[in-house]
Amino acid sequence: MRIAGLGLVVVKERMEGGGDWGAWLIVSSFLLDTKQHLSFCAVSVLLAIFLLSSSYYYHYVKSCRHNRRVPPGSLGVPLIGETLQFAFYNTCPIGSPPPFLSSRLRKYGTIFKTHLMGYPTVISMDLELNKLLLSNEEKLVQANFPSFIKKIAGPLLTVHGACHKRFQELATSAFNPAAIQAHHLIPVQEFMCSILHPWLHMPIVDAQHECRKFTFTYIVKSLVSLAPEDPKTELLMRNYLLLGIGFSAIMPVDLPGTTYNKVLKARKRIITIFSSLVQARRKIVEVECKDFLDMVIKEKDECGKHFSDQEIVEFIFFLVIGGFETTSILLTNVMKFLSENAHVVNELRKEHTFIRNNKKANEILAWDDFKKMQFTQLVIKETLRMASIAHYVSRKALQDIVFKDMVIPKGWKIMINFSMVHLSPSHCKNPLKYDPWRWKDTERSSQAFLMPFSGGKRSCPGSFLVKFQASIFIHYLVTRYKWERKMDVDGQLDVVSSLSLPTMRNGLFIKVEPL
Numbered sequence: 001m002r003i004a005g006l007g008l009v010v011v012k013e014r015m016e017g018g019g020d021w022g023a024w025l026i027v028s029s030f031l032l033d034t035k036q037h038l039s040f041c042a043v044s045v046l047l048a049i050f051l052l053s054s055s056y057y058y059h060y061v062k063s064c065r066h067n068r069r070v071p072p073g074s075l076g077v078p079l080i081g082e083t084l085q086f087a088f089y090n091t092c093p094i095g096s097p098p099p100f101l102s103s104r105l106r107k108y109g110t111i112f113k114t115h116l117m118g119y120p121t122v123i124s125m126d127l128e129l130n131k132l133l134l135s136n137e138e139k140l141v142q143a144n145f146p147s148f149i150k151k152i153a154g155p156l157l158t159v160h161g162a163c164h165k166r167f168q169e170l171a172t173s174a175f176n177p178a179a180i181q182a183h184h185l186i187p188v189q190e191f192m193c194s195i196l197h198p199w200l201h202m203p204i205v206d207a208q209h210e211c212r213k214f215t216f217t218y219i220v221k222s223l224v225s226l227a228p229e230d231p232k233t234e235l236l237m238r239n240y241l242l243l244g245i246g247f248s249a250i251m252p253v254d255l256p257g258t259t260y261n262k263v264l265k266a267r268k269r270i271i272t273i274f275s276s277l278v279q280a281r282r283k284i285v286e287v288e289c290k291d292f293l294d295m296v297i298k299e300k301d302e303c304g305k306h307f308s309d310q311e312i313v314e315f316i317f318f319l320v321i322g323g324f325e326t327t328s329i330l331l332t333n334v335m336k337f338l339s340e341n342a343h344v345v346n347e348l349r350k351e352h353t354f355i356r357n358n359k360k361a362n363e364i365l366a367w368d369d370f371k372k373m374q375f376t377q378l379v380i381k382e383t384l385r386m387a388s389i390a391h392y393v394s395r396k397a398l399q400d401i402v403f404k405d406m407v408i409p410k411g412w413k414i415m416i417n418f419s420m421v422h423l424s425p426s427h428c429k430n431p432l433k434y435d436p437w438r439w440k441d442t443e444r445s446s447q448a449f450l451m452p453f454s455g456g457k458r459s460c461p462g463s464f465l466v467k468f469q470a471s472i473f474i475h476y477l478v479t480r481y482k483w484e485r486k487m488d489v490d491g492q493l494d495v496v497s498s499l500s501l502p503t504m505r506n507g508l509f510i511k512v513e514p515l
């Protein structure tokens with residue numbers, strides 16, 4: 001069933017825009033889903049096989065005709081390429097490369113070809129190529145996502161050109177250092193303390209869940225001023241967590257009862273809540289901007305045109321997707337690595353006790369205090385290196401891309417993998433060792449291989465806020481508490497699935513005591 005489902009997804013992807021086929025597939029996938037009418041199942045699987053192999057051979061033949069060499073590697077077996085290997089050999093503990101990639105790295109080097117989900121794909125673990133591609137967004141490559149993901153994330157995911165630029169600039173101006181100093185310095189600390197304090201009274205803390213709670217309540221507070229205790233906050237968070245499941249849906253077919261259907265419904269519920277918030281806000285005339293929503297409502301383009309309600313709602317929806325799980329992954333990973341590296345915690349304690357010593361007991365930190373957190377920044381860098389938030393971004397070649405003696409043919413997909421660069425011995429010594437000090441004496445130029453927030457036009461506009469939040473988290477954590485890591489329920493640590501965001505499957509359990 002699962003394989004048939006996978007086949008269908010692939011077929012759907014290849015048929016993007018093909019209405020008749022789409023209708024047919026919906027019928028057959030429905031039958032697949034209800035496990036009835038085996039003959040229909042068989043027909044749909046056969047069709048999937050046919051489409052897949054024709055696309056496979058089409059690309060295979062095309063790739064052989066090229067004068068220059070396409071990257072080394074194998075397109076796998078006809079039909080599914082290497083999709084199954086990719087899915088099964090791609091799970092690994094945090095901070096180590098998955099077997100699917102490390103074996104190919106050994107065999108073919110940093111750039112190789114494969115065939116995934118019905119498309120010939122190049123996976124790049126090459127810093128130089130990654131940078132070339134990211135700095136030539138919309139010339140050489142274009143953001144590329146399967147249509148089922150586009151449907152969940154909304155139109156902003158793939159928006160490009162002037163429109164993308166406007167959103168990107170707006171988000172950047174809302175989260176640059178000056179804005180953080182003005183609007184986030186105090187609230188982040190208040191939120192952080194209110195999340196951390198109850199940890200003392202919990203027999204066991206799921207740090208991952210708590211970090212999610214912090215990130216989510218904080219993000220909706222700063223975007224649309226929803227209070228943590230507002231029932232809408234909780235409702236929104238539940239629906240956003242559902243979206244996360246959708247991104248790794250194995251069978252994204254929108255029919256009653258399927259997971260994908262539930263995910264799309266969650267998206268609708270979120271949009272409805274945000275719409276009503278935006279409409280309500282329109283009725284109030286604010287003199288001062290108190291949150292992000294006020295700011296976008298006031299915003300005009302050069303011709304004096306304001307954003308429509310729908311644009312604003314999609315924008316906010318998208319910012320929460322971009323900021324929620326990602327920030328909480330960083331905080332969770334900080335917790336994980338600190339739990340394993342007592343000497344790092346000691347060094348952090350020195351730095352933060354020093355900062356605390358110049359303050360009254362519960363006094364809130366000032367901007368200058370944040371600037372004193374030098375070692376803390378190294379810890380955050382090292383955490384981002386070992387455990388990237390987004391391992392890769394997916395692009396499509398807009399033209400034949402020539403790189404060194406290779407060519408990536410037009411239309412192929414390219415996965416730009418940052419994590420593998422971060423874990424490469426050619427960029428840092430002992431890459432599998434957690435060592436914040438390594439950043440201390442490395443020169444600026446040799447640090448440029450770290451790209452945890454992607455790069456180019458589509459780099460993450462919230463990167464500074466994330467690092468700021470992590471610094472504050474570390475401050476209150478090491479100055480007030482000590483903690484110990486506990487085993488997961490099934491005795492396994494750090495199981496993450498690489499198909500979706502690298503969140504820990506079971507959570508991260510700790511026991512906390514006052515310092």
Ligand SMILES: *[C@@H]1O[C@H](CO)[C@@H](O)[C@H](O)[C@H]1NC(C)=O
Nearest residue numbers: 097391392415417419420498
């Ligand atoms: C990129 O690398 C990371 C590990 O370093 C891996 O978990 C992830 O699946 C990779 N993604 C792709 C598409 O290559």
